[in-house]
Amino acid sequence: MKHRLPGQVTRILLFSLLALQLGACSSTRLSYQFADRGVVWWVEDYVDLTGAQEDALLQDLRQMREWHCQTQLTRYSDWLAELRRETARGELPPEHIRYHRQQLAAFLEPLSARAVPVASRLLKSLTDEQVRELVASMEEQQAEYRREYLDEDTPQEAVERVVERTERWLGDLNDRQVAIIRQWLADREGATEAWLDGRGNWQAAFSSLLEQRRQADFEDRLRDMIIHYQRYQGEAYQARAGRNADDIVQLTHKLLVAADDRHWRHLQEETSDLRQDMVALACPAEPATAAR
Known part of the structure; x- marks a missing residue:
C-alpha cells in the first residue's frame, strides 16, 4: 500500500494550500512554504507522474501559491482577528459559529x-495506464477508510479521534466535554456510512469523467464536480448534509458552553498564533506596470 500523506484532503489538488496552511500552528509557515512540493508528493501517492508532468504541476502550484499569498492570506488574518475578538468574551452563540463556518x-x-x-491540465496529461493507477489508488483508499471507520472502528476510538481534533483548539478537555462528544457520536449513528457512500459515489463519477478527459468540455465538467460536489454524492448524503452542518454547530456550541477559562485561553492563543503566521506569510502584490 502506498504511503498516505497526513490530512483530510479528499479530492486531488482541491483545497490543498488551505489544508496545508491550516495545519499545526508550529509548522504552519514551513508547511506553507513547501506546499507546492507537498501537493506533488500527495498526488504521487495516487499516481506516478513523469518528470515533465511533475515539472508542469510544480510550476502551476508555485503560481497558485503566489496568487494565494498575495490575495488570500490577508483575508484569513482579518477573519482570525474577528474570531479572536469574539472569543475574548468567553461565549460564542450558535449563529456566530455558523457564520464562522460560512466564512471558511x-x-x-x-x-x-x-x-x-x-x-x-494534470488530468488531461495522464495516460490511460496512469488513469487506471489513479482509479485503483482511490478505490484502495476508499476500502481502507471503510475498514478503518466502519469494520474495525470502535465507539471509543471514534470518541478519541474527535477528542484529539478538538483538543487541538481547546487543549485538554474536561469530563463533561468528553461526555458531550460521546453522546453526539451516539446520536449520529449511520453518519459515517453515509459519508463513505457519498465519497464513493463522487469517486465513481470522477472515474467516469476521467475517461472523457480529452473532450472539450472536460474542464467545465470537472469544475462542476468540484464546486457542486454534493450533487455527485447521492441523494442519501445530500439529505444528511444540512443536518450534518447543524450537528457540528451544536456540538461546537455545547463544547464551548462546557469550557473552562483555560479552554478559552487556549483557543485565544491558537487563534492568535495562527493569525501571526498568516500575517508573516502574506506577500505583497506585484506592483502594476506603469503605462507608457
Missing part, C-alpha cells in the same frame, strides 16, 4: 476556482 467555506471558493485549471 467562502475562503474555499476562490481557491477551488484556481485549482480547477491546475487539476484539469
Whole structure:
C-alpha cells in the first residue's frame, strides 16, 4: 500500500494550500512554504507522474501559491482577528459559529476556482495506464477508510479521534466535554456510512469523467464536480448534509458552553498564533506596470 500523506484532503489538488496552511500552528509557515512540493508528493501517492508532468504541476502550484499569498492570506488574518475578538468574551452563540463556518467555506471558493485549471491540465496529461493507477489508488483508499471507520472502528476510538481534533483548539478537555462528544457520536449513528457512500459515489463519477478527459468540455465538467460536489454524492448524503452542518454547530456550541477559562485561553492563543503566521506569510502584490 502506498504511503498516505497526513490530512483530510479528499479530492486531488482541491483545497490543498488551505489544508496545508491550516495545519499545526508550529509548522504552519514551513508547511506553507513547501506546499507546492507537498501537493506533488500527495498526488504521487495516487499516481506516478513523469518528470515533465511533475515539472508542469510544480510550476502551476508555485503560481497558485503566489496568487494565494498575495490575495488570500490577508483575508484569513482579518477573519482570525474577528474570531479572536469574539472569543475574548468567553461565549460564542450558535449563529456566530455558523457564520464562522460560512466564512471558511467562502475562503474555499476562490481557491477551488484556481485549482480547477491546475487539476484539469494534470488530468488531461495522464495516460490511460496512469488513469487506471489513479482509479485503483482511490478505490484502495476508499476500502481502507471503510475498514478503518466502519469494520474495525470502535465507539471509543471514534470518541478519541474527535477528542484529539478538538483538543487541538481547546487543549485538554474536561469530563463533561468528553461526555458531550460521546453522546453526539451516539446520536449520529449511520453518519459515517453515509459519508463513505457519498465519497464513493463522487469517486465513481470522477472515474467516469476521467475517461472523457480529452473532450472539450472536460474542464467545465470537472469544475462542476468540484464546486457542486454534493450533487455527485447521492441523494442519501445530500439529505444528511444540512443536518450534518447543524450537528457540528451544536456540538461546537455545547463544547464551548462546557469550557473552562483555560479552554478559552487556549483557543485565544491558537487563534492568535495562527493569525501571526498568516500575517508573516502574506506577500505583497506585484506592483502594476506603469503605462507608457
